[in-house]
Amino acid sequence: MRISSFLLAFFVWMESPALAQELPIFDTHFHYSSGSWDVFSPDAVLKKMQAAGVMGALVSSTPDEGTQRLLKAAPERIVGGFRPYRKSGDLSRWYQDPELVPYVESRLAQNRHRSFGEIHLYSAENLETPEMARYLKLIVGQGLYIQPHADAAVVRALFTKDPNLKIIWAHAGFSEPPSVIGPMMDRYPNLWADLSYRAGHITGGDGLEPEWRKLRIRHADRFMIGSDTWTVDRLQEYQGLIGEHREWLKYLPPAVTEKIAYKNAMKLFKPKHE
Numbered sequence: 495m496r497i498s499s500f501l502l503a504f505f506v507w508m509e510s511p512a513l514a515q516e517l518p519i520f521d522t523h524f525h526y527s528s529g530s531w532d533v534f535s536p537d538a539v540l541k542k543m544q545a546a547g548v549m550g551a552l553v554s555s556t557p558d559e560g561t562q563r564l565l566k567a568a569p570e571r572i573v574g575g576f577r578p579y580r581k582s583g584d585l586s587r588w589y590q591d592p593e594l595v596p597y598v599e600s601r602l603a604q605n606r607h608r609s610f611g612e613i614h615l616y617s618a619e620n621l622e623t624p625e626m627a628r629y630l631k632l633i634v635g636q637g638l639y640i641q642p643h644a645d646a647a648v649v650r651a652l653f654t655k656d657p658n659l660k661i662i663w664a665h666a667g668f669s670e671p672p673s674v675i676g677p678m679m680d681r682y683p684n685l686w687a688d689l690s691y692r693a694g695h696i697t698g699g700d701g702l703e704p705e706w707r708k709l710r711i712r713h714a715d716r717f718m719i720g721s722d723t724w725t726v727d728r729l730q731e732y733q734g735l736i737g738e739h740r741e742w743l744k745y746l747p748p749a750v751t752e753k754i755a756y757k758n759a760m761k762l763f764k765p766k767h768e
């Protein structure tokens with residue numbers, strides 16, 4: 495039987511006596527963008543992950559070079575996500591910028607990525623550009639996940655464009671409540687979500703704690719942990735960001751906790767050839 499490098503890294507990690515007691519986490523919303531490079535080397539980033547009990551991460555960066563540096567340093571722990579931004583200003587108009595197309599196409603042609611995102615989409619109209627038509631074709635053709643920071647209307651519009659898309663909904667919609675997220679998960683079997691920026695809501699910050707609990711149990715196969723290290727400060731306080739998630743994870747049934755902490759992500763990012 496063939497064993498994936500991810501599973502292998504996981505077993506090695508579990509056998510490390512110092513960490514064996516800690517719940518492993520797979521972080522599905524990690525950035526290593528240019529502003530962080532001078533402060534944290536790839537090795538320093540990996541050490542921060544290890545200190546936080548993070549066994550693997552889906553990484554995307556502005557520009558893609560950051561992701562490639564981490565991938566090179568730890569290919570068995572890092573999953574490459576492709577973000578079509580060369581600089582942070584690209585965030586607001588990437589979906590309609592013809593100048594980005596050659597960059598996106600040449601990067602994706604290298605076949606080093608498993609997802610397209612995190613990307614920002616502000617309205618369903620953003621999907622109606624020739625650039626987006628090209629990107630969606632590439633995403634489906636390469637079997638990539640897409641990780642949009644977008645509201646529910648945009649996610650619905652994406653699935654209308656192509657029901658075969660596999661969507662990891664960044665921040666589960668950021669401010670969408672369980673009453674919106676739940677029906678979306680019921681309706682779309684290809685929808686997963688990372689919970690970065692949602693720990694406060696989950697622990698009662700929006701007064702919907704029981705609804706969040708029901709949601710995570712009902713869709714235990716579709717939620718994953720995320721930190722969203724888009725600034726140096728968030729990378730600096732990484733252990734605390736993961737700690738916020740550990741805080742609510744321990745109150746769920748153990749089988750649900752394990753799925754959300756790392757098993758769902760491991761299933762999604764299993765190496766393609768297996």
Ligand SMILES: [Zn+2]
Binds near residue numbers: 612
């Ligand atoms: Zn992000």
